[in-house]
Amino acid sequence: MSKKSEFKEYKKEIMDAAHNERLRLALSRAIKSYRGNVNKALEKYPGTVEMAEEVLEIKKKAIPRMEKLAKQAVMEIEENKGKGYIARTADEALDIIGDITGSGKLIVKGKSMTGEEVGLREHLEEIGNEVYETDLGEFILQKLGSRPMHILSPSIHVPREDVAKLFSKVIGKEIKPEAEIAELVATARGFLREKFFQADIGISGANVVAAETGTLFIIENEGNIRLATGAPPVHIALVGMEKLVPSLIDAYKVSEVTWRYANYTVPSYVSLVSGPSKTGDIEKVTTYGAHGPKEFHVIFLDGGRTELAKYPVLRQALYCLRCGGCLYECPVFAVTAGNFGDKYFTGIGAVWAAIVNKDPEKAASIAYTCLTCGRCRERCPVKIDVPEMIIELRKTLAEGE
Ligand code: SF4
Structure with a gap:
């Protein structure tokens, strides 16, 4: 498939998803349950937030090694x-x-x-x-x-x-x-x-x-x-x-x-x-x-993970614990689900597509769908700065690296 038709297909998928009432119904049910459950879990175990800070330090040290x-x-x-x-x-x-x-x-x-x-x-x-x-x-x-x-x-x-x-x-x-x-x-x-x-x-x-x-x-x-x-x-x-x-x-x-x-x-x-x-x-x-x-x-x-680890900003994608929390906060995900992404979803999916899957066209489509609103960063236990990564990635892609 040519890159142009690949982009067209991505655009079609994302637009179809945004107009799919059943998808919205399923997502709104899931987002409501998730938010209620996670808030309850964090209230009951408030030490989790502190432990998440420790986990970020663990990941920062482990990724280069x-x-x-x-x-x-x-x-x-x-x-x-x-x-x-x-x-x-x-x-x-x-x-x-x-x-x-x-x-x-x-x-x-x-x-x-x-x-x-x-x-x-x-x-x-x-x-x-x-x-x-x-x-x-x-x-x-x-x-x-x-x-x-x-x-x-x-x-x-x-x-x-x-x-x-x-x-x-x-x-x-x-x-x-x-x-x-x-x-x-x-x-x-x-x-x-x-x-x-x-x-x-x-x-x-x-x-x-x-x-x-x-x-x-x-x-x-x-x-x-x-x-x-x-x-x-x-x-x-x-x-x-x-x-x-x-x-x-x-x-x-x-x-x-x-x-x-x-x-x-x-x-x-x-x-x-x-x-x-x-x-x-x-x-x-x-x-x-x-x-x-x-x-x-x-x-x-x-x-491609050891390659990704060499990028000072983008390597944050490797800290991801795959808890899925950010997805429930993302306004684009709320209407498109995993159509906004590739193998991995939302902004992190763009980094993954660019560096791990070596697919700059796909990465650009995802990177420019991202609103860089930062709601994901607020929910993320290891504070992955997706907007920072997306802005960096757009620069990297424009420079053709
Ligand atoms: S909230 Fe953070 S750790 Fe959890 S999936 Fe999203 S980026 Fe990964």
Whole structure:
């Protein structure tokens, strides 16, 4: 597609979204719930704001060292009898994962923005695997053939009536449009339940990784990630290098701040995974492959992140915890959802498109859609200055760098 028609398509998508009444309905419901929940969570745990300041310092120190941290984490994971890899590019990451999975496998997958970034599900399907998204929002999108419109709530743009219609098709039995949300959730549960136990491989991302022990912290509420990373014999995790922090305590702080600003007082589950399952119950001999996975593979993806870290202003994009809070404050997002962005949304999506995806035309479209109003900065736990980044990026793009 030519750059001109790419821009036209972006413009059309964003304008169509802005005139879509159903999208506005779904977004206004979600924004109202989010604001109520996050304010409640921060009132109940006021120390979160101070902890967020500490987290910003942790990220500022970790980002310039992420390559070193990745090497340390790989060493620790191997010490724990897992396998660690560093992938320089998205293609390299896909090759590594494809070599582990091979073809003809049943794969259950948790939500992963990094997986979305590299087209992981599509790649695994192309090489002959059957892949099921297990996060409810992602499952809806997989069945709809649509793409995520929010970092944490990927199907935020799909109202319940549309989910009822879709699930009726998936299970071949009518679900009424006015069905309770609980019935829709139970339908997905019923459909996916057996897949977890039949699967050959489970795939996840991670919210943060402690380099000192190679431990992945995975925050969730649905319980799908516990099942996807616990039931199949093989667990593969794909993680962006910017998720690394030095210590377990750093990783815990990043996790707590992430879930608070993601509108939870506390999530239902936080999984800490450092290696394959093991037991020492017979004669104290450590034996790998007990009830959980026998194999544990972690791929750390650079994919332009070390390049982005070299830009003094734009590197702030790497501090992002992916809590999704800013999206609910963005006036453009409120009418367009993830159509305002690329793989990552709103202003941060512009930086990502320019430096990580090397797509200056896309980056310019997003950068000039941004109003630089700064409402996102007020909500952001690590005070990422999106207006400052956008102004800098517009300059960089105009200079053709
Ligand atoms: S930019 Fe800030 S508010 Fe937005 S997702 Fe990232 S950490 Fe959360």
